[in-house]
Amino acid sequence: MGKIVVDLADIDERFLRNNRVICLFSGGLDGTYLLHHIASVLPSASVLALTIELGGGDGLRAGRVCDRLGFDHLVLDQTDEFLAGYAFPAIAAQAVYLGTHPISASLTRPLMVQVATAVAHEQGYDAVLHTADGTQNSLRRFNQTFAALRFSGSYGSPFAVDAPSREKKLLELADSGLLELVERSRPESARYSTDVNLWCREFEADGLDDPERIDVPEALYEWTTPTATEPVEVEVSFQHGAPVALDGQALSAADLVRSLNALVGAYGLGRYIGLEEIANGQKVQEVREMPAAHLLLDAYRRLEQASVDAATLREKIHLEQIWVHEAVEGRWLGPLRTAAQAFIGSVAQAVSGRVRYRVSGAGLTPRAVIAHNPLYVRDRVEIPQA
Numbered sequence: 428m429g430k431i432v433v434d435l436a437d438i439d440e441r442f443l444r445n446n447r448v449i450c451l452f453s454g455g456l457d458g459t460y461l462l463h464h465i466a467s468v469l470p471s472a473s474v475l476a477l478t479i480e481l482g483g484g485d486g487l488r489a490g491r492v493c494d495r496l497g498f499d500h501l502v503l504d505q506t507d508e509f510l511a512g513y514a515f516p517a518i519a520a521q522a523v524y525l526g527t528h529p530i531s532a533s534l535t536r537p538l539m540v541q542v543a544t545a546v547a548h549e550q551g552y553d554a555v556l557h558t559a560d561g562t563q564n565s566l567r568r569f570n571q572t573f574a575a576l577r578f579s580g581s582y583g584s585p586f587a588v589d590a591p592s593r594e595k596k597l598l599e600l601a602d603s604g605l606l607e608l609v610e611r612s613r614p615e616s617a618r619y620s621t622d623v624n625l626w627c628r629e630f631e632a633d634g635l636d637d638p639e640r641i642d643v644p645e646a647l648y649e650w651t652t653p654t655a656t657e658p659v660e661v662e663v664s665f666q667h668g669a670p671v672a673l674d675g676q677a678l679s680a681a682d683l684v685r686s687l688n689a690l691v692g693a694y695g696l697g698r699y700i701g702l703e704e705i706a707n708g709q710k711v712q713e714v715r716e717m718p719a720a721h722l723l724l725d726a727y728r729r730l731e732q733a734s735v736d737a738a739t740l741r742e743k744i745h746l747e748q749i750w751v752h753e754a755v756e757g758r759w760l761g762p763l764r765t766a767a768q769a770f771i772g773s774v775a776q777a778v779s780g781r782v783r784y785r786v787s788g789a790g791l792t793p794r795a796v797i798a799h800n801p802l803y804v805r806d807r808v809e810i811p812q813a
Contacts, residue, residue, distance in 0.1 A: 429581030433588050443472040446553040452476040454488030457558035460596040466496050474498045479539045482506040482625025491608045510680035514626045518727050519668045519775040520750040527701025529720045531627035536568035537759035544578050554581035560590045568757035575760040629715040651716045653695035658787035668775025687719035694788050697721035726782040733798040734777045
């Protein structure tokens, strides 16, 4: 059984000589700093930088850093699997954290670990490292998924305890010439920690943490910059709980989400700010933009109400926060979330039909809810009288 890595001192020359290492790597500041550290400790270390592409476009930026440092780089596109197996089930689960913001990283971490451990087994790597720190719930999401999979190698984050400051990382990477590679495609990366996939853009640090003074620079938002002036109508179709078409045109999961991100985001809709509890009971502020999720979550609930009886819905609503809690706590593979998923997935089989909206700067205005197997009446006079 391998060790659990918790700080940079664990990544010493002995560790690197004895282990072939996978580093989960998006090309950002923390991952680049880790690879730079490894290169400075043992330039000949056997390292695979693994970029798991989830629609955020990380591969190119990550590749530039790996080329500079001379490490092997593998990009695996898991966007379709992420949407179908994680984001779309989250729609059915109405996965909003305590009513404030839809979850995202809770969905990506278990997929990333499952992909990384599969690569480790297939290609003979002994350790898998990530870069979440002690202020981030992703630390236990990553580590608990490794444990649930019974990964026999070493795993963890060298930033789990006593992490170098962001300023220290910036200075060292600037001195090494690596910082400009990090900033080239995302200039905000030096100041902010960003996590981007096709479902969500999330950012933290540098003044975004204070809930008593919320001031998010407008330049941080890319998907929800208001550019549209005239309202439009859009119709989304669901089949057995999954979104499958826009305006009657069948689309792949990625194209559907990408289209809604552009359409809904053009009206400035889909921005979220909320507090999330971390392991020690304290709460940190979360800032994100999720325009497609903004519409899809609302549409699903409306179609679900039209298709499912109230008693079943009441029980499902109770289970939704259990599903969310287990995902947020890193227990995606645990028996409780799995059981909640079974119930929610069963209910989703009845959710088929279409929801139409008028989209404007004022928000989403429902224009039609058309269920395939409706429980509603279209005119009260149709209701039998006792």
